[in-house]
Amino acid sequence: MIWIPGGTFQMGSDGHYPEEAPVHTVSVDGFWIDRTTVTNRQFGRFVAKTGYVTEAERSPDPADYPGARPELLVPASTVFVAPAHRVDMSNPYNWWTYVPGADWRHPQGPGSSIKKRPDHPVVHVTWADVQAYARWAGKQLPSEAEWEFAARGGLDGAPYAWGDTFNPDGRWMANTWQGEFPYLNTMDDGHRGTAPVGSFPPNGYGLLDMIGNVWEWTDDWYQAHRVPSHACCAVDNPRGGDRAASHDPSTPGVSIARKVMKGGSHLCSPNYCRRYRPAARMPQPVDTATSHLGFRCIVRSPDTPDVIRHG
Numbered sequence: 468m469i470w471i472p473g474g475t476f477q478m479g480s481d482g483h484y485p486e487e488a489p490v491h492t493v494s495v496d497g498f499w500i501d502r503t504t505v506t507n508r509q510f511g512r513f514v515a516k517t518g519y520v521t522e523a524e525r526s527p528d529p530a531d532y533p534g535a536r537p538e539l540l541v542p543a544s545t546v547f548v549a550p551a552h553r554v555d556m557s558n559p560y561n562w563w564t565y566v567p568g569a570d571w572r573h574p575q576g577p578g579s580s581i582k583k584r585p586d587h588p589v590v591h592v593t594w595a596d597v598q599a600y601a602r603w604a605g606k607q608l609p610s611e612a613e614w615e616f617a618a619r620g621g622l623d624g625a626p627y628a629w630g631d632t633f634n635p636d637g638r639w640m641a642n643t644w645q646g647e648f649p650y651l652n653t654m655d656d657g658h659r660g661t662a663p664v665g666s667f668p669p670n671g672y673g674l675l676d677m678i679g680n681v682w683e684w685t686d687d688w689y690q691a692h693r694v695p696s697h698a699c700c701a702v703d704n705p706r707g708g709d710r711a712a713s714h715d716p717s718t719p720g721v722s723i724a725r726k727v728m729k730g731g732s733h734l735c736s737p738n739y740c741r742r743y744r745p746a747a748r749m750p751q752p753v754d755t756a757t758s759h760l761g762f763r764c765i766v767r768s769p770d771t772p773d774v775i776r777h778g
Contacts, residue, residue: 468765468772469673473497475701476616476623479692480746483626487746491692492701493612499772500609500617501763503588503664503675504683505600507581510571510589513600522593523570523756531754544569544591545757546576547734550650556739562649563757574661574758586663588681588761594726594753597684597762605773606764608686611727611748612705613765618677618730618745620670628670628678628745633737641667641679641731643743648736661733661759678743679735681761682728682751688713689725689750713750725750732759 478493513519523544529535546566554561568577571591574584581587592600601608609617618628625631629640639645639656646653658666665675677683688708713725728751731743742749751760766772 468499469502470499471497471613471617471672474616476619478612478615478746480626480744483741483744483746486691486748489692493616493705494701494703495610495613495616496704496767497769498609498613499766499768500613500674501606501765502673504681504761504763505589505597506586506664507571507589508585510592510600511581511585513603517599517603519596519599519603521571521591521596521756522754523591539565541567542570543567545755546574547649547758549652552650553647554649569758570756584661584663586665587661588664588676590661590681590758590761591756592684592760592762593756594684594751596756600762601764604764606766608684608762609765610704610706611685611687611729612702612707614677614683614685614729615745617672617674618670620672620674620677622671626744626746629668633743639667641676641743642733643679643731644734644736644739646736648734648739658733677730678745679731680733681730681759682732682749683730684751684760684762685727685729687727689727689748715750715752723752723754725752727751728760734759 473496475494477490479490480487481490524542526542527540529540543565546564546569547562548564550561566576571589573579574590620628642658642662644652645655652659662680669675688710690708690712710724727748731747735743
């Protein structure tokens with residue numbers, strides 16, 4: 468883990484997606500944060516020690532999904548499957564598929580494996596799964612503000628975690644999509660899908676893959692950014708949102724709460740999703756695991772965590 472000293476910064480962005488606005492002043496206390504996202508190897512150690520079974524590996528409870536088709540109430544998860552040609556970009560089901568048998572051990576579904584990907588970020592983990600890991604590890608999940616402060620690496624106000632230019636001097640700084648999403652990936656950065664953690668340069672705090680590779684869960688319920696009533700005032704250590712208010716208003720019949728996820732993923736592309744920035748944010752239903760969403764943990768105590776003292 469790496470110690471982040473805390474401080475005051477400008478959170479959000481007024482120049483990109485509306486949910487990132489307005490820019491507002493936020494202060495966070497110091498905290499320790501994992502240098503990388505949790506890997507398959509690390510998550511596997513947790514499972515071996517505890518016998519934990521992820522939600523994607525269990526059959527959903529029909530009572531939680533009234534009216535669901537029986538064939539969908541099986542162990543499954545959501546997987547990106549690239550179409551063979553251009554598709555209607557307004558319909559994400561053209562590239563997202565609910566795959567029975569997809570889980571953290573089988574990221575593309577039955578027949579796929581993580582045996583050659585121990586250092587890739589673990590995926591197909593829901594909010595309950597990441598909470599279980601964090602409790603076992605003696606850690607917590609970061610708030611959105613803590614995550615964004617760490618991702619900026621000391622570059623307050625810069626659009627990217629590494630500065631003002633997306634790929635400075637032609638250098639790829641994060642695992643994102645090159646080409647035309649969702650069907651053509653030219654792999655200019657050398658990767659299709661997730662990459663081993665640490666494949667790209669660290670930010671100013673020494674943190675790896677805060678941008679791209681996989682989205683990351685945070686502890687905050689999704690809502691619009693809160694802004695202090697007086698512009699001179701900073702919000703101290705915000706812990707966003709209210710569970711009930713995090714529900715998607717466009718689906719009033721669905722009562723699945725949503726958390727904030729941050730950082731973008733290997734699927735972020737200039738022609739579709741420019742969320743490869745610290746300010747970017749999206750809501751994620753707590754029951755939904757995907758092939759491009761992982762997590763990292765923090766420790767809020769200033770004392771050196773045991774995981775560092777004891778290696």
